[in-house]
Amino acid sequence: MELFWYIVLMTMLTIYVILDGYDFGAGIIHLFFAKKEKDKKAITNAIGPFWDANEVWLIAAGGVLFFAFPTLYASSFSGFYLPLIMILWLLIFRAIGLELRGQVHNKMWEAIWDKAFGMASLLLALFFGIALGNVVRGVNLGMVTNGVSTQEAHYFFLPLWNSTFSPQAEHLGIIDWFTILLGVIGVVSLTIHGANWIIFKTNSDLNSKLKKVIFSLNFLLLGLVIISLFIWHIIEPQPFHNFLNRPWLFIFPIITFTGLFGLFKVKSFKKDGSGFLFSSLFLFGGLTSTVASIFPKLLPSTNSVNPDLTVYNVAAHEYGLTVGLNWFIIAAILVVIYFVIQYKVFKGKMDDIGYGDH
Amino acid sequence: MEDMLFYDRMQFAFTITFHYLFPQLTMGLSLMIVYFKWKFLKTKIDKYNDAAKFWMKIFALNFAMGVVTGIPMEFQFGTNWAKFSELTGGIIGQTLAMEGMFSFFLESSFLGLFIFGEKLLGHKLHFVTGFLVFLGSWASGFLIIATHSWMQHPVGYEILDNGKFILNNFSALFTNEWLWPSYLHNQAASLVTSSFVVAAIGAFYLLNNKHDEYGRLFVKTGVVFGLISSLIVAFPTGDLAAKNVVKHQPVTFAAMEGIFESEEGGAEIVLIGQPNMIDKKLDNKIAVPNILSFLTYQKWDAPIKGLNEFDEKDYPTNIPGLYYAYHIMVGLGTIFIGLMLIAAVQLFRKKLYNTKWILWSLMFMLPFPYIANTTGWYTAELGRQPWLVYNLLRTADGASPTVSAGNTLFTLLGFIGLYLLLGLLFLMLVGKIINKGPELIKH
């Protein structure tokens, strides 16, 4: 039963990253590349009717985490307290940037909310990458000092950084050079992803320029991914252990690289949706490979005193998990139906929907 | 440790109070918009459709505020109340996860369609999307109140040796005695808010001789909805909610009503008085004998337990706060019924639109349903203290063990600053929409 909920949770998080990821990416493009009013309009039209529903995947995933793995929810949310609250603030700025901009027609007002939306998107992409880095690297569970736990075995607290910025310090910070690297990968890959979405959903003048941007960023991304694999090997000596034991798992890295290499052809795609497909494959493959490599760990421990948090030691009780199945299946079917309806109604190019016109 | 708990509580109280300002309008207004749209489908008179569209503009802004302030609520269980989440997550996680899966997806998918889709969908389907948004928001309220009811009156659980609560009966969560009165009371109260808002804007237009046609429509609709919902709030739902408190939390009830000493031969109902915690009595009391016994047990002389019969360590932590919160809610509820009754009588006699003083009163009443709703929640929450889960888990044992007071204060200040900004922007933009009025919205 735990395994089932683990897969549900990971699936929901992956869907969240793919969906809200294009919103973040669109925000980053908006920040750096959209100079003309027409381009800005195109970008907000492309994500306008969707971003709210996309964000619900995060909330719902949070709900499932709470319900199925309460100990992990409690431990990680209190341990990553500061960055989580900051993510909340950024989500607020992103949302009001999008929703309020069109309410008043005034250059200064628009400029403020444009920046709020763009900067919040950029920082969110960075923070989510850093968050992934923290999970992979592990934390000092039980806050062990000199071999003694100062807290219950599954609690911890991380400051934003420590003075060394090293991922191997005894007292870690959220931000160190390893997690920053993953943050940058997050930004680059979501920028590509967002650009692909804009190409897919609009006929904006930006599109041909965006293809060039995607092409060059893709080189950067490839480089960063390779570096991060090496560094990861240093931090965690056996990161690929799971893959060697269960070779079928190699399907995930293969998907990742299919997505990555496929995008080098971005300039010659016939269909506008192809790029989006490939960047989604990259994100899907990247996340699943990462998760698969640490399985069954959910949050590794960096000390030898307290055990890792795993799928098996943080789950809720059997009865609850089993009854949860009944409502979850009904709800999941409904969610798929809503999703289909939503994308049917807003199918094709969205240049004319007039998002934010009041 | 003490500081930390204090800031945790302040942060929760501040963010939830702010959050709830928006959903209460969302839930009530969505029903009223559906009503306008339905009227339009039936009569084909354009003004109903315009009314629906006008309120949708305000609804959309209000909804966005509800969403951005709601997400921090969901996170805060883990960030600030980690111990509580760890121990009870197997139970309240159920209802909270259901809320995400059943209602938030429904609302957010169809809200986009409702707002942008009128042209694409045609009026009938547009009505359906509006109805689904309404359904989603009421489902959301239901699941939140189911969660809350479990904290007030835990059912269907078992406690393991390590202190963890586990669920052993899923359906008990929804047949909880506390749940239905509380839910219906709360939903009626949110309709009170939306009715008063609609009526107040209508009165504003009439008094300014602007958008007269809509002014009359809004006042009329607001008064009809307002009268019905104000009555339901008091009876049967408020009455039933109070009976639950007497039955399951008698010490809370004594504090709410301000009864320090048990009275044989029937308890009086206190209208006015200030709790004096030092002498353990009410100062400047004005009370009517025997009414409380009658309201509670339908017997004039039924005894009601006073605070003196309970152990002081089980007293609600803030008795004066609880007492005032309760009296403000009930007092306002009585005023609402009175005003709506008079307005309805004038409406029936076709004199309402010219009775200036009623229009003025309706306009100035606008903030009071918000106050009544907020004090209602303070009654519930202060009444539950010092418990997080009534009689089972103390608030002090639920906070996050590793988050220090300095960090909580930092985020609390951040939330205060950010929400102040949000509140100002919201008021400014809603003001702009109201000023433009329904006629200008058409183009």
Ligand code: HDD
């Ligand atoms: C417009 C708002 C409003 C008005 C006029 C009233 N209430 Fe209320 N009340 C609420 C809005 C509210 C609320 C915000 O909806 C609460 C908070 C928790 C809940 O479920 O509903 C609530 C809670 C609440 C509780 C506490 C339940 C608990 O401890 O969990 C009681 C006993 C009452 N109400 C009783 C009444 C009575 C007898 C009223 C007589 C007129 C009344 N309320 C008017």
Ligand code: HEM
């Ligand atoms: C399902 C809904 C709710 C849940 C699960 C919930 C839960 C909680 C929790 C965990 C706390 C912290 C412990 C404490 O200090 O009491 C709390 C406190 C509080 N909540 Fe709620 N709450 C809910 C709804 C609301 C609403 C809608 C309001 C107000 C509008 C509200 C007002 C408060 C206040 C004022 C406190 C602080 C009480 C105090 O400091 O003594 N709550 N609630």
Ligand code: HEM
């Ligand atoms: C501590 C308790 C609460 C939590 C965790 C919470 C959580 C949330 C979240 C995450 C959202 C955004 C949903 C979206 O993205 O669509 C939201 C909105 C909403 N909440 Fe709350 N909430 C709480 C208290 C309440 C209470 C007490 C009520 C009503 C009884 C309520 C009713 C609603 C409604 C109707 C919405 C959707 C409409 C709107 O956004 O204005 N919530 N809430």
